[in-house]
Structures are given as C-alpha cells and as structure tokens.
Amino acid sequence: MGQPNNYGFEEEAAYLKESARRFFGDKLPINELHGLVAGDPNPESQANVPWPKELWGQMVELGWPSLLAPESCGGVGMPWVAVAALLEENGRAACPSPLLSSLQSTAVLKACGDAGNAAMTELAVGRAATIACLDESASLYGQSVHLKDGKLEGSAHFVQDAGKAERFLVLARVLAGEDDSAPSESDSLALCWVHADAEGLSLCRNAIVDLTRDQARVDFSGVAAQVVLQDAAAAWQSALPALWVLASADMVGAAEWQLQTTVEYAQQRKQFDRPLGFFQAVKHDLVNVMIAIDESKSLLYSAACALDWEPERAVQSAHMVKASATDTAALASGRSVQCHGGIGFTWECYLHLYFKRQEHSQRLWGDAAWHRSQLAEILI
Amino acid sequence: MGQPNNYGFEEEAAYLKESARRFFGDKLPINELHGLVAGDPNPESQANVPWPKELWGQMVELGWPSLLAPESCGGVGMPWVAVAALLEENGRAACPSPLLSSLQSTAVLKACGDAGNAAMTELAVGRAATIACLDESASLYGQSVHLKDGKLEGSAHFVQDAGKAERFLVLARVLAGEDDSAPSESDSLALCWVHADAEGLSLCRNAIVDLTRDQARVDFSGVAAQVVLQDAAAAWQSALPALWVLASADMVGAAEWQLQTTVEYAQQRKQFDRPLGFFQAVKHDLVNVMIAIDESKSLLYSAACALDWEPERAVQSAHMVKASATDTAALASGRSVQCHGGIGFTWECYLHLYFKRQEHSQRLWGDAAWHRSQLAEILI
Amino acid sequence: MTEQERKDSPEQVEFRAYCRNWIQGNHPGQPSSRLPLSPLEIMTREQLAYLQSWQKSAYDAGLVGCDYPTEVGGGGRTDCQRVANEELIAAKTPFYPNVIGLGMAAPTVFHHGSDELKQRLLPRLFSGEDIWCQGFSEPGAGSDLASVQTFAERSGDTWRINGHKVWTSLAHFAEWMILLLRTDKSHKYDGLSYFVVPIASRIGQGVTVRPLIKMTGETGFNEVIFEDLEVSDAYRLDELGKGWQVAMTTLLHERGAGGLTTPRAGGLKSDAALTVTARSAIELAKNTRRGADQASADPLLRDRLMKQVIREQAFAENQRRARVPALNDHPMRLPLQTKLLATELAQDTSALALDIAGPSASLYLADDAAPARGQWPLAYMNSYGMTIAAGTSEIQRNILGERVLGLAKSK
C-alpha cells in the first residue's frame, strides 16, 4: 500500500487544524497562559502545577481525545495526519493538558486489538490517561514495574501529565517464577489499566523545569490491575512509532510559535537605527530555524501518513521525525532567546514557556541521537 | 616537570619563524607556486608532481631538516616549539618539499635512542626521508610490510613525499615463524632504513587531489633493509605525538593564509555597493575561522611545549591539536571558497591549492574523530 | 504501484505506460567514456554528442517539452513532464545536456518572447540541437544581479552589445544565450532589458568565449565577452526596461524547482556517474575498512549518515508538502528553499563521504585505487559551485528572510 501524495490530509483534517488553531487562540492567549502557569517564579519552590481544567473539558466536548478511537469505541476514527495536525496546534499553544498523553494512550490501546476496546471507550468519553512505562534510566521496556498475581509492584518514572491523569496505562514486567528481583530477557510484558485513585498507587511529583507539563514518579504497591493484554510486547513495539510521531507534532508546533514570535520582534525592534532583521546574523539564524521546522514538519506528515497508509514504513519514518523535531526544537529554543537579546532572558517574556517545553520534549521518548542509531540499524 | 608560561618559545625560535616567513615570501610567492604546480589542470591526467627542488636545497643549507637532530648527529637540537613554528610557516606557504616528512622521520629516529643516530646523521646533512608505515586501511601499526631474514616484503600505502624521498623509514612487522600470511598481536615491529634506489623497491605513484604533495604506494620485494631498531613498538608509539603535532602545524599555517587571503578579498570586493565584509554572513564566518585557528594554534604550541617539557602530557596534547587543527582546516577551506564567491571556485584563484592541501592533511595521521576517541580513552 | 502513480489522471496513466514502454526499447546504454556528474560539467564534444543524441531521440518520442503547446514544438499535454521524468529516473537513463535551455530559457522565452521567437527557438531547444546558456553574472555583479553593466546601445532596429559575462556554463557549446543587460544607465532596475542572443554563430564576430577552469581542474563554465555584437530588436524579450521582471521569471524556475540541482524537464544522471546521495555514502562506508571493521560500523559515521538520510527524506517530503495548500502558511516558503537545501545537502554528503574514505579521499580521478573512481572529492569541490552559482547560499537566506519572513532587506 503506497501513500497518497497529499498525505491523505483531506478537508476534515484541514478543518480540525484550523479550528484547533482558533480554539487555542481564543481560549488560551499567551498572556493568559503565562498568568496561569508562571505565577510563582521561584526555582526552589516545590512542584505545583496549575493548568486550565475547564479548557480540557471543552476539548473533551469537542471530541479531541476520542479522535483516534474507532467508532465502535465511541471515537471518531480520524486519520493519524489529522491527529498530528491537532497536536501541532496544541504545541503551538504550549497548552498544558492531558491531550497528548491521552492520545498516546489511545495509540497503544489501538495496537492491542479488541483487548484495548474497553479502556479506549473510557478514553473516548474523556477520561484523561497517560502511559507509565519508563524505568529510572528511561529505558522503554518496562524494567521497573512488575506484575504478579494480578498486582503491580514497583515504580514508573518520568510519567507525563501524571497529576492530570485519571487512568494509567502501565507497562509491566510479568514475573513468572518466584524470584522477583532480576529482570530477564524471557520475562513477558503486560499492559495494565489502573485507576488513578486505586489503592496502593501514589504519585511522587517531580519539580520540573517545564511550566506547561507535570511529571511524576508513580509508585505501585500491591495495586490491583486490570490486565489489558497479558503478552503485550509486540503490541507495545508496534505502537511506539505513533508515540514518537505525536510527541514530534507538539515540538513542531511549538517551534513555529518560537519562530513567528521572534520574527515579529526582529521586525519591530531597532538597533543601530535598523530593524534587527536587517542584520544577517539574526536573519540567517531565523531562516535556519524556518528550514529546520519545515524539514521536521514535512517528515511529520510523512510519518503520520505512514501510520495511516504504509505501516511497514512507520518505524523508520517515525525515527526520522523524532530525530529531526528534537534538533529543530533545540535550535528554535536557543535562537529565539538569543535573537530577542536581553528581553528574551526575562521571566516576563513569554519565550521561556516554550524554551522549557521544548527542552522537556527533546529528551522524552528518545533523543535525536538514539533515534538516529535505531534508524541506522534499519538502513545500514 | 612543568611547562614554561611562554612555551619555551624564546628568541631563537621567534627568529626562525620570522626568517622562515620571509624566506617563503621571497622565494615562493603564491603566483610562482601556482605557476609551478598548477600547470596542468586536467583532473584525468596522471600523477606528475613538479616541485621546487632548488628551494629544498636552500632549506637544507639553512639547516632546517636538521633542527631536531641533536648536535652529536650534526643537528641543531632546537626545541619542538621552534620546529612547530617553522612548519606553521611551511604550511602558510603551502610549500611542496620533503621538509615535514623529513622532520617527522627525525622525530621517530629520536625516539629510537642511539640506534637512530646513524640515520639521523644522514637526515642532518639533507637527505630527504619519509615514513612508510600505513596499510591499505591506514592503520598506524604496520600490517602490510614485513621483515624476514633481513628482507622487506609487502606494500606501504599513503607514503607522503615518496617521490622526493631519498630514504624510507619503514615500519615492518617482524615475522617470527614460518607462516607469513596472518598478522598477529605477538608480532613485533621493527623500524628499517631503506635507500630509495634499493633493489626491489618500487613506487606506485598516486594521482592525488593535492597539488603540493606527492604520495605513493611503496612496494617492497625482497628489499635488503638496514634495521634501525628490531623491537620498535615502544619507540614508535612514543614518537606518534610528535608526528601529529608537526602535521598540525602545517594545517594551522595554511588556515591562516586562507583566512588572511579571504579577509583581503572581503575588504576589497563590493556587492550591493558595500564591501563584502560589511555583511555579517561573511564577517561572522571569517571571525569563526579566526577563532578556530587561534584555538588550534594555542593548542599547537601547548602540545609542542609538552614534547619539550612535559612528555607525559604529550599524547593528550597532541590528540587535542590534531583534532582541532583538522576541524579548523575543514572550516577554513570551506569558508574561504564560499566567501570568495564565483572567483573562489576557479582554477586561476590560488585558493584551491590550499583547499586541496588541507583536505589532504585532514585525513592523514588520524582524522578529528579518531583523535577525540583516543583522547576519550585517556580522559574518561 | 508507486506513490506517484496512484494519483495519475487518465492522460497521465496512458502517457506513463507509453513512456515506460518507449524507454525500455530505447535506453541508450552505457557511453564509451565517463560521463560528467551533471550537464554543467560536460567537458568534451564526445560526451556532448552522446547526450545530444539521447535528448533528440527522447524529444522525437515526445518525452521532452511534453506540457508546452504543440505550436512551439511541445507535446500539448497537461502535467505530463513530471510523469516522463519519473519514468526516466526509474529507468536510470542519462540526463539531457540542454539543462539551462530546458530549465530556464524555455519558460522565460515562453512567457516573455514573441510568437515568432517561440516557434523558431523552442523546438530546437527541446530537441537539444541548440544548447543554451545564461548570461547573468558579471565580474562586478555576482550576488548583486541588478548591477550588471553589459550595455546595449540602440540604432534603429539594431542593438550593439558590449560587456563581459562570467560563470556561463555550457557557453562553449551554446548556440544561444539568455542575456540580461542594461539599456539605460540612469536607472538601476528599470534600466535593464532582456535578450536572446546567438553565440556559436557569432564567435569572432562580436563574441568571444573563453573557458574558465574550475578548481576541480574541469572546464565547463566560461567567460563570454561581447564587443560590438549586433543583434536585431526582434531578439528582445518583453518590453524595454522590463529586464528585471523577465530575469525573475528565469530565477524563479532556477530556484523553485532547481534547474541546476534537480531534474526538471528531464535532466537525469547517467548510471555511470556517482550520485551524491546518502545511499551512495552508505555504500562507500560498507566498502571501506576502518581498522578491523567496516567504516559503516563506526557509531559516529552512522550518526552522520543518518543525519544525511533524514535531510534527504525531508527534502523530498518538502516537495510533496509544497503541493498541499492546507499544510503551507506561505506559498513561497518551501519552493524558495529548494536550491539552498539541495546544494548544501550535496556539499555535506560529499564532505561526509571524504571522511568515510579517510586517506583514500586523497586519490583523484586518474588513480585506479580511488574509491568511486575519485568522484567523491570531485563532487565535494563541485558542491561549492552549487552553493555559489545562481545566488550564493547567503543570498538564498536573504531572500528567504526577506520574502518569506518579511524581515528588513540586508542591503
């Protein structure tokens, strides 16, 4: 199966993208976002994460968290390219919400076949969910939570939107024998569905740099788990490209905001009696950011389209876009602050929200070098 | 033993550097060099390497090839920093001569203790020499020439200035047993001294890009060898840092020529009614080249000084300067041509001589990544 | 079915089948001598003759100029050139030699020339019988194109031209030149006009072509000196004083779809020449020994190779996305990047290949032991021609910053 030239990006996807841009522009202008999340600058203060809950309610009403779920589960069954476009707008708005995490959870559940339907139905009615899968070294293969006799034990690290989630989709190592200490190659992996208020589950919130996310270590102590899929290694593996694509979409959108905001500043701000943008040091920097964004954006729709049309190419396309978007985010963050000069270094300038969100995203779900090394395994 | 603050760069070294600059400026102006080596542009033509032999004669008279040799061998016993300075000027002039190769040969002979004295005495009276040590994959540890019963067999690759050399200093694997096919860890290495006109020795000249060097594969077929050192692995190993430092000096000097020539062009050439250097794209590029050169140059004298004063630091200092100078050469070459625009891309513009010399040097004696990987073995 | 094919119109479906069939029976096979890396590096009459004969046979079969009207020698089809090119690429045929003609002169003459000029010039342009060159750059006007000094003085219906053009690829083989010159010295932009002028037929009669040698040692671009060359006013394109606007048409085609860098009207590479792609660099890495291993096992080289693979894929996807309006906020944002990206990509890929080759990168075309017959150092050096010619990379970034991002002009 090949890909359509236009990525299968049809009218309904374009409409979704456009209306999402308007939605965020109307409901979450940058000054309001800043007022909400940047109230307490003190870097030594503990994690406390205000976020626009009402907005999330409206997103649920618009059906956004259920876009990916099939109609049989109460979803809309939109193509991946449409969801990528939505998340691009989400990133452009730097919106703090469990939208990305919920859609990523859906992506994993979709890979579970019918076994994922019950959980997906909950997601489709607006239950915020997130994936708990990383160990302390951020390995993707669930080394630190295990499942035994239907109970979860251990800790999942770097869980995104943990404070907003009502459900956790937990990747756990299934212990077969008595020995529950050392993980081994032969352990199987299970996916479990856990309520946030389940007994034995507790959050240890991280104090993070990013003001538009929340993150926690989730501790499981004999938590009764609903097993979605007992032997989930293949499903998990096949869902990973979608997770990378969705995470990349957020970075591409945020980078575009960084570019446009800096371009506006370079048009208005004068130095030596000329607009900043006159100077090639600024102009060429911004052009390089634009080029990087466009490369990532083109790879984004190509990879999303692969998820829709050409799943056999999805892994390599997804590695490409996450590697590219990560580098783009780093470049856009650095250049946006540097080109703003002094004002860009202040808390009152909105840039820092995006700078921090991008830094956060860059190192989640594999950094650029890791994705390139995986790609090399495929292509060399 | 620590290093003197001024690198031990005393008056006689300064005088040598200054007089070398004047020598090359007087005797080998760039237009004459270009006329000599760039007479036949055809890239399909076979290797044919004109070089200024009379100039080499004058260099011998000035005692340059014998600077490193101790007085007991007819040399001058100058410090390494002085020799580095001389080779910086040699690189600035892009001079085609066996000076670098001869001084590198001396460096290896010096590491052989008294065993090297006889050969060093020949070098000191002006016999041009070069090192033959690389196999086809450019490994530094002599895999492809072997010594048995006093005879050399095999081929050394990428031998520099092979067409100019009167002596070859050959690194050869000593075959102990009957089996002469597979090299093994237990083979010892020997250093041998061979006349260029020895029976059984033949050159297969390479057709190379660089117009200011010559290079050949040297084939040995039962060549009677004068063994300088039978068990030479340690001496060879200890001489390597000096080889890297001397090669780096040439690149630093060549890069400075590239910078100054391009700066002059950017001062004179006008575009859009302004000198080229007005535009930050050009100005900042050239500043970046300057910064790179200065880093390499500072590391160069530091490493040369380590050879003189602090041999235990010589290996890491030499890795640093070869890595740095290699990157500097690449940057200076690319930017010099690009900033010149159309004229920089022509044969008649002298830039290409340096571009090609730098490209050649970058990949000799280990590229930048290799030197960094070796440095990491020491420092991490 | 390939991606392209799925969206073919009925006309395209039929034409694609026709092309595929024709190419199968008419592939010219390998030439007797090495072909250059691109049409701009053609060095010998022998190379030229081989390539001209190939272009002529393709034109006769209807594979060149497909979308131009039949009255000017075209095929009268709709969006079919793309189809022909895709099939030629897939079949790895050689490129066409008349690359400046097809990529730049044809659209310029078509949009701005008189009917008489179009009917006279375009058929022999498409067939490759008349090679074309471009007279824009001058010793004093490289990046600053509007400052050209070549001057045409009118007397009745005749113009007398004096001036000096540089960087004119293919001029030594060219019958015709598209020529930007000055007809009024008092206005910088409005003083420019645009002509087509004969070259080969006027050598020694007002035209001197002097080959310049590139840093690679190859010939292929030239200085052209005009001394009292007389041409008729009928050779003028568009109105007097509209030269700058006509030149923009030329450059748009050059920059947009990359006449110099990407196949446009069928400018395809021969199998015999190296293609400067990440794939070729990967092959080189696999065939290069690095100590005990292949160079392709080196983690740093793998990382750099993948960076190039990703940039290449992004470049291809840019071209695809440019045609999806809903995914473009500014219509020129992607097209204006094409030349810059393609040329810097080729530069970085060939630089990487040299690092992969290690000391063997020193070996040049005439050395039997050289990897890829010495074409990697050749490609790396030629890449600077690409990042300099037709608006340096710096100028491309100015254009993008000014026209797309709306930043103040850097002049």
Next chain:
Amino acid sequence: MTEQERKDSPEQVEFRAYCRNWIQGNHPGQPSSRLPLSPLEIMTREQLAYLQSWQKSAYDAGLVGCDYPTEVGGGGRTDCQRVANEELIAAKTPFYPNVIGLGMAAPTVFHHGSDELKQRLLPRLFSGEDIWCQGFSEPGAGSDLASVQTFAERSGDTWRINGHKVWTSLAHFAEWMILLLRTDKSHKYDGLSYFVVPIASRIGQGVTVRPLIKMTGETGFNEVIFEDLEVSDAYRLDELGKGWQVAMTTLLHERGAGGLTTPRAGGLKSDAALTVTARSAIELAKNTRRGADQASADPLLRDRLMKQVIREQAFAENQRRARVPALNDHPMRLPLQTKLLATELAQDTSALALDIAGPSASLYLADDAAPARGQWPLAYMNSYGMTIAAGTSEIQRNILGERVLGLAKSK
C-alpha cells in the same frame, strides 16, 4: 611547583607564600545555604552577607586590590592580584560578591575619576562594603550602546538625571552605579558623559530599583529608573562629552579579561555550586545510566565531551599565548575573543550535560532526584544571559571582524 609559579618575581614569590598561608587559616568554609552559580545570581541578603564578609576579610588581609596604589586603598604591589587569585582558585574559596565593582568600576574610576573620588570610593569598593552596579543598557539601547537616552540636565554644579536602565545586575544590593548617560542630544557619541551615582541611599529620592526576574525564575538583575535624581558635578568621570571613551575603558576590562566570566580581581566560585566544565559533564556521564551502560560509554557522547575538553583547553591556552608577543600578530586578537569563547563554551557544555542527563534533565532545583541538584538546566538557561549581556555574541563577532580583521562596519 605549578606552571605559574616558575615565572614568579621575587615579590610574587613572597606574596604567594603569604596568600597561601593566610587562606589556609581563613577559608570561610561552606555556607549554610546554597550559593548562586556566580555573583550575578545572588538572590538573598543572607547569601550576600556571607560573601561580603568573606570579601572584607580577604581585603583586610591584602588579597583584594593588590596592584592599586595604597593612596586609593590598594596594596601597592606589582602584578600580584594574579597571584592572589591563583591561590584562591587553588584553595576553592568562594567568589567575591562585588564583581562589577572590582572588574569594571574600579579600573574606570581609577583611570578617569578625580583624586577625591578615587580616595573616597575605591577602599569600600575593594572591601566589598559598597556593592557596585553598571548602568549601560536601556530598553532602546542594547547592542547599540551609543544610543542611550538617559539624560542629565545641568543647573550650576548639579545635574538632574532622568532615564531608564535595564540589565543592571546587583542594583538591588548596590550603593553605587557607574552610569553612561547623555548630556547633549545633538551629538550621538560626543553627547555622552559618564558619572558615578548613588543608588541605595537615594531609593525613593529619584531612584527606583525594580527587580527583573530571569527566565530561570531567579532574581538578580534589575531595571533602574531615574526620576529627577540630583547629583553633584563632582561625580562626573573625565570631561563632559567624553562618556564614550570612558565607557570603552569599562568595556575593555569587561571584554578583555572578562569581569563577568572569568575571575579577575578575585571572583571565585564556591565549592557548593556546580562548575560548568567538561570535567563536570564527564562526571555526570559516568553517573548516568543509559540502558545497560554508563552514558560515558556512548561513543557519540564521548565525542561531544572531548570536543568540549579541547575547546576548554584551547581557551586556557589562548590566555597563555596572549602573553607571548612572538606568537601574536595582532595584540587584540586573542583578548577580544575571551568573552565570546567563555560564554559559548559554557552554553554548549551545559547543553551537552542536559543531553547526557536525558529525561532527568527535566528535574529542577527543588527535585531531590535531579542530577547535580538541578543546576545543569539552570546553567544552560543562565548561559543565554552570558551570551546576551555585555554585548551579545553577535556584537562580539562584529567587534572581532571590525577591530581585528579590519572588515567594514556592519551598521
């Protein structure tokens, strides 16, 4: 014996021994609370008091202002400040808080102030009792310093000052400011004059200090607003209209030896704070798990780490080579690189550290699990303060291109 010591003069030999001995008996030990990364990030009175008390004790012992004449409160020695600083660095003492005073105000006042001003101001500057700040940048004059609009109007021997300064580190703790302002609106450069003005003692009487918060969330730099602040003409440095020349003295000290970036008159880091060095990044890599291995085993990270090691070593060797005339063709070529290199080096090293830390780089100061207590993301963000303040990296490159390479001014 260290490298430095070998070249000591007899005076330096003796002074070095004295310093070493004094420091041994007077190291202030660890503070009770976290110290900031640099003096410019001092946030609390508690931090300040600790550091001021340390500077005072060092000054009383003769380790501050060593090379200034005794009449202005200095030590009257020759080239001994360097020796004191080397010993302080070796002993890992905390830095001095009055970094702008020592690095910029002191040389400026010394070279351009009246004898009366020098004798009154410098002793309390050296002792750290009076903290100093610098009033150069304005909302409309960042890189373009000569366009400052803060204006002083004369009436008799009194000046009335109105204006708005930004980016004034330490102003919230400062007794004094060095202030570049305008006394004549009709000449850009010759209309500038230079004053020292009181800050803390005039809060509410013509001076408002409003802390700005950095992107890191830290305080530490400020806006200062002057509304009819009246100061005596005795506070002027040098002649009326010579402000630009005086400012150049300030900037030369700032840029040359890097008041903001390298220890000058004894601005040293506390042991408690992270040092942004390749060595620290290597330690981080050794302590970070990456799958089954340490991050320090990753070939790509090793390569990046070594790049930083090499740049750091080159930076140090630049300072050394700058003092060997025979190895310098242009006397300002190396000194003018110092600020640019130091700040970009710190930026790249901290960015690398974040990549090494991986997802843990998300953890900030208040997170117990954060590597290096969250100071790497702090350092990375603060590095942009460094590459922007005191002449952005872009301005530094202009200065180098113009003053060292002799290229045309980019303005």
